[in-house]
Amino acid sequence: MPELPEVEVVRRGLERWVAGRTVAGVEVLHPRAVRRHPAGGADFAARLAGQRFEPARRRGKYLWLPLADGAGSVLGHLGMSGQLLVQPEDAPDEKHLRVRIRFADTTGTELRFVDQRTFGGLSLHDTAPDSADGLPDVIGHIARDPLDPAFDDAAFHAALRLRRTTIKRALLDQSLISGVGNIYADEALWRAKLHYDRPTATLTRPRSAELLGHVRDVMNAALAAGGTSFDSLYVNVNGESGYFDRSLDAYGREDEPCRRCGTPMRRRAWMNRSSYFCPRCQRPPRVSP
Secondary structure, X not given: OOOHHHHHXXXXXXXXXXXXXXXXXXXXXXXXXXXXXXXXXXHHHHHHOOOXXXXXXXXXXXXXXXXHHHOOEEEEEOOOOEEEEEXXXXXXXXXXEEEEEEEOXXXXXXXXXXXXXXXXXXXXXXXXXXXXXXXXXXXXXXXXXXXXXXXXXHHHHHHHHHOOOEHHHHHOOOOOOOOOOHHHHHHHXXXXXXXXXXXXXXXXXXXXXXXXXXXXXXXXXXXXXXXXXXXOOOOOOOOOOOOHHHHOOOOOOOOOEOOOOOOEOEEEEEOOEEEEEOOOOOOOOOOOO
């Protein structure tokens, strides 16, 4: 599933190609693509027609296109395979095209939502009450992400100390810190030399600050590379894949030598996912007798 860097790459593309454009018409080609819009596809299309998009915004793994004059926002979630593509109007339809948004200008391009597995979708929402960032109401509970200038490092550390959980679980808790998924959690923990099962209550303030620094560093590096693409399902708005997968130090490197000490990397099943780590650099926590 796309994480913060991949979603941010898409947001930047939407900001460049879609902001300021007025919707001429919408085609909903598959009902699951708008299943989070309770009134259905016809209502989604009717309410969006004539609206003008403002610059795209993002929090964590969620992105949205605010509508002008406070008319709400189009929230997009990419799910496992969702793509928001800016395509020429005369380009052939993609096999898994779900929603088409045409514009009233003469640039000759349109916005397409393509989703092979139909886990993602688009929906219209009001703005959350008292949200200075214009968050759609359904994601008002999502925490700020580590690249947000307003992210509170001290509050994050305090929350870690109070929670009876482990560090990777905390990193994936979107109500505590948003945008971090399995890939970048493993990468940051490898850089910090922390085992994924380390209890959060054992982290000192300097140690949690160090971990946050690694989270930010790995995400910024991924952003510079256009995100991480393991297949053709994650692409930017122009259909191009990211290449940060070439720079991964932990994720997906089972049995390959640790880039720091040479010990073969290991993979362990974890919460219906996998955790990749170095058994020497990232020692497991001691079990109390």
